[in-house]
Amino acid sequence: MFSRLAILLYAIVSYAVFTVSFLYALGFVGNYVVPKSIDRPFDVGSPSNLTEAIVVNLLLMSLFAIQHSVMARPAFKRWWTKVLPVACERSTYVLLSSLILILLFWQWRPIPAPIWQTSGIVAWLLTGIHWLGWLIAFASTHMIDHFDLFGLRQALAALRGTEPQGPSFKAPLLYKIVRHPIMLGFLLAFWATPEMTAGHLLFALANTAYILAALQFEEQDLIAEFGETYRQYRRRVPMLLPRLFARTRTRDRDAARSIGAPR
Numbered sequence: 001m002f003s004r005l006a007i008l009l010y011a012i013v014s015y016a017v018f019t020v021s022f023l024y025a026l027g028f029v030g031n032y033v034v035p036k037s038i039d040r041p042f043d044v045g046s047p048s049n050l051t052e053a054i055v056v057n058l059l060l061m062s063l064f065a066i067q068h069s070v071m072a073r074p075a076f077k078r079w080w081t082k083v084l085p086v087a088c089e090r091s092t093y094v095l096l097s098s099l100i101l102i103l104l105f106w107q108w109r110p111i112p113a114p115i116w117q118t119s120g121i122v123a124w125l126l127t128g129i130h131w132l133g134w135l136i137a138f139a140s141t142h143m144i145d146h147f148d149l150f151g152l153r154q155a156l157a158a159l160r161g162t163e164p165q166g167p168s169f170k171a172p173l174l175y176k177i178v179r180h181p182i183m184l185g186f187l188l189a190f191w192a193t194p195e196m197t198a199g200h201l202l203f204a205l206a207n208t209a210y211i212l213a214a215l216q217f218e219e220q221d222l223i224a225e226f227g228e229t230y231r232q233y234r235r236r237v238p239m240l241l242p243r244l245f246a247r248t249r250t251r252d253r254d255a256a257r258s259i260g261a262p263r
């Protein structure tokens, strides 16, 4: 019983650290409220050298990418759960990811050279898309299973002495429009900014490259897990960009069929 309570406590602490890092990320990427952000150093008097800034920032993002991807692979999880209880696996993943993010926020070197600057309605529009991105990412975690993704469901199952349910395929709401709404939300939040600096651009570019690469691995795992169900889902639903004109195209194709035009 004691060890089950310890697992639950560990999951709650991990979730709390994730919440702090996620809230800080909102301020960090948008340059709101927080003492250190993507464009504002703690100590404005000592800008770092450009090469150092690029190298340090790339190393920090690579560290996150490696940890986040390696620890998500089924083979790693099989080995890892021989070392620690299965019920702690997801919480450990969440905790380490959040701690690396906190390291990134702390050690990030701003590169303030402006790339674009907007004002008026364009700035408002970009700010709106930015917040919509965060909202999509957060809401989408609830559409698959927020508490499972962050390790709390597994710890509660351990407390009750039941086996955590295996992963199940889900495609509700935004998952009917794109296969990866959480990642789409992040991309909107990273790119839609009224003032783009060189440092922010490096952040957006590196994370876009990482997301596109990581999704290849994730989809291979999803196919291995859900087989034909996921293959069919892939054929039906686009990866990241909604098919805005799908209805129009279907109508055009139907019209072409009805008049015997080549398709």
Ligand SMILES: C[S@@+](CC[C@H](N)C(=O)[O-])C[C@H]1O[C@@H](n2cnc3c(N)ncnc32)[C@H](O)[C@@H]1O
Residues within 6 Å of the ligand: 140, 144, 149, 167, 168, 169, 170, 171, 175, 179, 180, 181, 182, 183, 184, 218, 222
């Ligand atoms: C951080 S979430 C990202 C989900 C998705 N890539 C997105 O951007 O919305 C990663 C976890 O979601 C799970 N996952 C992704 N798509 C899923 C689906 N359609 N149904 C159930 N689980 C899914 C993966 O197996 C993985 O454990």
